[in-house]
Amino acid sequence: MNEFDLYPDDTGGFDVRVDGRFLRDILSEAEEERFPFISLLRRSLSPSVLEMQLRRFCGDAPGEFYPHRVWLYFCPVCFDEGCGGVSVNIQTSGEHVIWSNFCFDSEPEEGETEQGLLEEDDALLEVGPLIFDKTKYLAAVTSLGNDLLGRRRI
Template sequence: MSAEYATFGLAPAMRTGGVLADGAYQVHRDFTDFIVDGRPLLHRLSDLDAVSPLASDIPPAVFTDHLRRLLLEAEAPLSDGRYVIYGCPECEGLECGAVTAVIERDGDDVVWRDFAWQTEETADLELNGYHGIGPFRFRGEEYRAALEQLLPGPEEAADRRRVLLIGARVAVLAKLAAALRSIGIGADIAHDAAGVPAEELGAYQVVAFGRAVTDADRAAVREAFARAGAQVEYVDGLAPVVPLLVAQIELALDRSPVGQRRLRGLVAEGGEAVVEVASECRVRLVAYRLDALYRTRVRELFDGTLQPGAHRIPLDAKAVKGRSFVVARTMGGVLVTPVAR
């Protein structure tokens, strides 16, 4: 086994939820990803739709159990000393498939080796092994320090995924709140933030404004949050289109470092969309527009795997006629842009 060391770290990551083009829902998951040699380990696994065991929305006791296992303070959950590195975002069932690896001590070092895709109790390395990934040797002190910093407060992360919706169109806000809740994001509706206790304002991560909210009302809301010492992201709704607004809010909720995101850029103009990705991944592009009667029109523009770099994708002229927007989604991120005229 190579004695060369790999660096180990952690970073916030997100599995985007959302209302998909076919009307289906995908659950939103915030989790902590493993950073190996400065790069998210998940990005090495192509377009895998999975999350690490260190998810912010699981009970604190379960979070701690997963953490203790990675610290080798508890027995491996699978045979042959194998640990789950990434699992299904919707459930914890092994039958859905998981990326597993052997984690073991070697002196003061910690080694991750024999990565495999596993759906049964025993992994078949010859058939399902990730032969191009690992082994990784980490310095034990660096490895433990990174994981132990999560021990004091996993319950804090579990409490912070709420959105405050402020606007005049109650019907749209109600549909938006229902869509957000269905994918695991808490949402409350209000006309303003006047009289709300500071501790309640501090529970929100994002405030989303409807287009009808006046500048004066927006300023009053911002002032209320500032007085409460609450740091939030503000979203100005582009249009009363629920899937579009969900995408905007999910982008605002993304706490992963910009340099470690798969989706790096999205521009739509001149009859084409330019999408930039950092690693190989499946990308879906969907256009939303409001017709002359303010009805929502949806068109899927692209669904395929892209290699790292910038890609030009033609836009269907009918799909982006008038006031329209493009949403790009991949497993770990979402971007939104108006179509420029």
């Protein structure tokens, strides 16, 4: 089982920490180069966008392009999903939250399916699956949401 938490990062956002390491650093090692994207969890997001992103982390809202895929990172220059980023499949079941199928991703083309996305060279096969304790995971997401959204329920 992996440890999950959310911490401020050096880009001005909040990043996932897995077993005490920023996920962005784990992805950089897997790619053998500095990871160019920034976290979608940012103070600068409107409250409604931030709340939706946190709900996606909790499994309470579908991903923007595919129901079970959640965007984690995006381009720091244009902040546009069409430019690309990284998404992950998030599943909640019983006592666990499972992150799998990390992938470089962009806005899908007409008729593109999640399966097609995962078959491309953009899959980050070296990372995951990550399995988190659901209670601790939800507590971390809720705590960040309370801090950023002024104690509103996610």
